[in-house]
């Protein structure tokens with residue numbers, strides 16, 4: 001690996017291949033794989049990730065918002081894209097760019113039909129989302145007759161899939177709750193098929209659902225965090241490789257004496273002779289203030305250096321008193337060791353939050 005000269009997020013596409021193949025090995029060959037590439041593919045780079053996954057024959061993509069789907073189409077992605085939370089102001093654009101909406105209430109269903117009819121569509125693919133316990137988005141199971149009567153009045157759309165989302169698939173203490181969600185989803189899909197006279201594709205599992213509920217994979221599974229290298233448990237983490245490594249360098253080293261302070265508001269006061277390093281990454285890059293004042297750490301020459309004082313917008317200062325290092329040396333914030341999950345835990349956060357927080361200012365570098 002080349003020496004770094006600035007803060008970068010290094011993205012290992014071979015690790016992505018590995019994670020994708022591992023997830024495939026945990027599903028049946030007929031089960032389709034949908035890759036969730038919302039939020040810049042969990043803070044990496046949606047276009048590059050999607051292009052790579054297309055070479056691996058991924059079946060579907062999902063994004064949260066319409067503009068994320070538009071960006072993928074602009075990048076040349078041709079695989080079907082499910083938009084999980086489209087907003088009705090974007091429905092025209094969504095159809096123009098061949099994106100497929102998740103419709104989760106009678107209001108959005110009717111709004112979408114209006115636009116689809118205006119645009120003279122027939123059988124435009126849509127996905128109906130049911131709420132089975134997360135209480136976030138989704139039709140209630142009792143609304144099937146209502147959905148059916150709306151659908152029977154239009155030729156403009158066709159239900160390609162029905163789906164739901166698990167609330168606690170990574171948590172074994174919530175096994176009963178999750179099994180009830182699975183049961184309810186089965187009931188919904190049977191009742192939907194009976195009412196409509198055909199069976200759309202069914203999907204329920206996110207990454208932890210794939211790993212922990214192999215009997216609930218249905219026709220397709222939706223993985224996000226697993227593709228990026230996290231299994232949401234110590235045991236499952238072993239099978240995955242984090243794709244992203246956040247690296248930086250030492251900009252300057254200071255030797256300060258007892259009583260000297262470091263950073264804004266003098267939040268760190270040295271209790272002894274201290275050697276500090278200034279690193280060019282701050283809260284504007286995604287390292288929040290909660291990592292400051294001894295909570296978070298960076299790794300220099302395999303030794304942990306705690307972040308001292310307040311995190312600045314563009315910089316952090318770390319204690320390197322016990323580390324042999326020089327200006328220009330490489331600094332690891334997270335990657336394969338420590339993982340983003342371990343780094344996040346220092347500030348009571350989780351992998352999902354830290355990896356999606358790394359701002360667009362940080363250059364993305366791809367390893368192929």
Ligand SMILES: *Cc1c(COP(=O)(O)O)cnc(C)c1O
Pocket residue numbers: 036038084165205206207208222223224225226
């Ligand atoms: C984000 C999201 C996923 C992906 O979940 P992971 O835990 O990252 O695998 C799947 N389905 C829906 C509806 C989502 O919003």
